[in-house]
Amino acid sequence: MRGRQGNRRALGKDGVALITTLLVIGLLVASVVEFNRIAMTDIQVTNHFGDDKKIIYLAISGMNAAKEVLELDGLYTQHDTLLEEWAKARDYSEYAGLALEGGKVEVEISDENGKIDVNHLLDDYGQFDPIQKGILERLLRQPRFGLSEEEVNTIVFSLKDWLDQDEEMSGIYGAEDSFYREKGYLCKNQPLDTIEEMLLVRGITEEIFYGNPKRNGIRPYLTVHGSDQININTAPIPVLMALSQDMSEDLAMQMDTYRRDESNEPDLASNLWYKAMWPHANPLPDRYLTTSSRTFSIHLRATLRENVKQVRVVVSRPAGRADIVYWQEM
Numbered sequence: 267m268r269g270r271q272g273n274r275r276a277l278g279k280d281g282v283a284l285i286t287t288l289l290v291i292g293l294l295v296a297s298v299v300e301f302n303r304i305a306m307t308d309i310q311v312t313n314h315f316g317d318d319k320k321i322i323y324l325a326i327s328g329m330n331a332a333k334e335v336l337e338l339d340g341l342y343t344q345h346d347t348l349l350e351e352w353a354k355a356r357d358y359s360e361y362a363g364l365a366l367e368g369g370k371v372e373v374e375i376s377d378e379n380g381k382i383d384v385n386h387l388l389d390d391y392g393q394f395d396p397i398q399k400g401i402l403e404r405l406l407r408q409p410r411f412g413l414s415e416e417e418v419n420t421i422v423f424s425l426k427d428w429l430d431q432d433e434e435m436s437g438i439y440g441a442e443d444s445f446y447r448e449k450g451y452l453c454k455n456q457p458l459d460t461i462e463e464m465l466l467v468r469g470i471t472e473e474i475f476y477g478n479p480k481r482n483g484i485r486p487y488l489t490v491h492g493s494d495q496i497n498i499n500t501a502p503i504p505v506l507m508a509l510s511q512d513m514s515e516d517l518a519m520q521m522d523t524y525r526r527d528e529s530n531e532p533d534l535a536s537n538l539w540y541k542a543m544w545p546h547a548n549p550l551p552d553r554y555l556t557t558s559s560r561t562f563s564i565h566l567r568a569t570l571r572e573n574v575k576q577v578r579v580v581v582s583r584p585a586g587r588a589d590i591v592y593w594q595e596m
Contacts, residue, residue, distance in 0.1 A: 320369075321575045325568040328371040329579055332564045333588040336375065340583045345535045345557040346377060347499040348526055352562070353377075370569040378580065379559035380500035382508065383492035384425060384464065385457040392430040397551050398494070405487060405508035412481035413474065420469035428467050431455045441468035458490045460592070491563070491580050491591065495556040499525055499534050509555075512546040560584070561591075 335352050356374040389395045406418045423439035435442045443452045464470050477483025487504050506518040524530055533539040537555040561582050568575045580592035
């Protein structure tokens with residue numbers, strides 16, 4: 267064990283970056299070689315090996331390569347930032363599939379721990395966690411979503427009732443079985459299994475969830491696969507803005523610039539790095555911030571001539587491996 271740890275330290279940041287860069291670019295090799303291997307086997311069995319089947323293998327190969335990138339990153343780094351190679355997968359993946367005529371693989375990896383986990387809105391007693399409630403409310407009140415104060419309250423209190431185990435409606439904005447029964451289902455009173463389940467909650471429409479040309483949707487900033495802590499190194503700008511009532515968009519942008527500067531990379535190991543530029547007396551809720559992540563989502567789009575296959579996978583990354591916990595084909 268001591269020898270292995272010594273090898274990790276000896277490898278160093280530059281060595282890890284080189285290896286991970288080569289592996290990400292290796293999406294090309296992983297996609298084409300794996301596709302060819304499986305395709306040749308199947309062609310021997312059937313003569314009806316159409317593009318619809320080829321594109322599935324292309325997507326799976328790209329997904330496996332993305333998982334390997336995350337596994338390697340988790341093996342050699344203790345914290346996660348937007349400077350790491352997994353965060354650049356979209357740039358590299360444009361080369362994947364070039365060796366396959368008409369084929370293309372686009373991969374984007376995002377950090378689920380950089381989002382607000384709605385399942386942690388409540389404490390262990392089924393009541394609002396005041397910090398989590400404040401973060402969610404500040405997110406929803408941002409002008410980019412175009413929500414009124416009544417709409418924000420309806421979403422927050424109805425979500426509480428969807429999560430808690432009692433049958434008592436949370437004031438005038440909540441919703442229990444009496445509201446949902448006419449829709450053909452009952453209040454779950456349990457944590458959400460998927461983020462899309464929020465569409466069942468009172469006050470959340472497809473327009474609010476997904477957005478439209480006139481306003482942003484809330485979907486990209488929420489998760490059910492995170493934790494009660496948000497990775498300050500990877501949180502999107504709107505999530506950073508939700509961390510404090512003192513946070514302005516200009517300050518969030520300044521923080522984003524800081525964490526994307528490679529010269530600041532050593533500082534990003536601590537969740538207190540923001541204090542170098544924080545001008546206010548009240549700090550961010552440090553207890554709810556982290557710099558390391560365990561769960562990532564992989565968005566993959568495989569194209570083969572006229573055929574398109576989109577897949578979203580959520581992987582949990584314990585030490586040394588990346589396990590699929592959710593798979594969605596679109």
